Amino acid sequence: MKTAVNSEIKFAEINGRKLAYRSIGEGQPFILANRFRGDLDVWDPLFLDKLAEKYTIITFDYTGLASSTGTPGTSILDFANDIKDLADALGYKKIIAGGWSFGGFAAVVAATEFPELITHTVVIGANPPGENSIPIEEMFFDVSKRPEYTIEDETYLFFEPASERSKKAAVRSRERIAERTNGHDKKVLEELWNHYTLGSADYAVDPTNAREKLKKLQNPVLVIMGDHDVCFPVENWYALNRQLKNTHLIVFPEAGHGPQHEYPELTSSYIFEFIKNIQ
Template identity: 30%
Template sequence: MYVDAPNQTIEAANGVTYAYRRCGTPHSPPLLLLQHFRGTLDSWDPALVDALAAERDVIALDHAGVALSTGQVCHSVRDLVRDTLAFMSALGLDQVDVLGYSMGGFTAQELALLRPRAVRRLVLAATAPRGAPGVQGYTEDVLAHADFDPLGAEDYLYTFFRHTGTSQRSGLEFLGRYIEREDDRDVPVTAAARDAQYDAVVEWGTPDHGALQRLEGIRQPVFVAGGDHDIVIPPRVFHLLGGLLPDARVKIYPDSGHGFLFQHHRQFARDVLDFLS
């Protein structure tokens, strides 16, 4: 179970010691999880990871300079790709399936473009294509709940879950799972790491029609998923992303926000596993 998975470390050729957790069923290729803005190893929903790990070998990591990993934090998505490849090389992973969530979805797209042989299939959750209109940074209301320390339960509920009774109850259930791990927890992201990650988010969202056309180069099958009331990434962007990819399917989950994959963790895990198989 993910809640009991030990924190492991491995030193890569770039001198960074990466913290990661690995659990699940032996499977080739493994499923690599790439995290959202300010996310750590503890930010993944244990229920979601356990559902995926029932059929897959699942690996989650902290990027360089984030939480328990050493090194300098990445200021651009291209740097995050290099960082991901260094981690993969250290673990001896020639090819992976990738689940990229939010900012992790930026990295997943660029990874598939820059090193296509390293990626078999892509799951892009609550994320946007590079250069899409209206995604350069976060709105003021989102930043008011995401860009300070420490984050409280109300900030998670506001940012990740739709402002309805059903979705908010799901958010509270997620928070209960989030704090279930008592020992060997990851450490919070520093302010410097947070600011560097936001640089990457803003740079990725700079409007650029040419960048959108690059998506034609992603030839792997892609599953694009999101919540119907996401206030971090506008849901219209999920359809744009799916339409620009040569081989993509899109699913929008009801009554949910940026954390749709936590609210609908059972169904999302089933959809991901069916897609990957």
């Protein structure tokens, strides 16, 4: 049986480029977009395996990054288009879209631009589109750009270092990710990291008017956050309280930028119930 640690990399041919992806599980397709610098190997396998109990889970590399080919995007719509293009290439007419961190930006823009394709959207550890009042913690810029992450770096970036429970969860997640022993993805080259910066800046400028579209979106959106996200503070979502027609917010205590890695089973359970009960 294919699991997150033994699934192979496949390629979807799209207009002269190839998108690298992995797929596990069965059921409605659920395409997950990745974080800054994220390749196919950075997802917590327990989180993916739990989701794959009910859905076909597809993780992928953006155009021109890691094992995918082509010219990398410079706008957040470019990255959102990868979600749609991959769905089209795989023959999917309806999908669930999700994303973590930068991938959450891509998922939001995909949801607001392609509502006929996306039935539900799951956003993890990401800001709302447009201008937000609470910035990224300054230390994040230094730590996130270190060539290789130590367990201390990962604890700061994705967990809550002030919590013993969260620090222990960081170690367990790191161990699960290390269970893959072959078939690894390529790393995203450092000289290409600026494409995430361009996409993030574009998301804040919001040229597609995603912030206003999100307020009116009929298709349901689930936002999952930690209560101390050093990158995208959950308080930026509070500023939209009572303005969002169909967006639901869950906040994990003593959690950081990667709540799905700290609570993989609970996070997947929330996602199951959301998709099942909110139409």
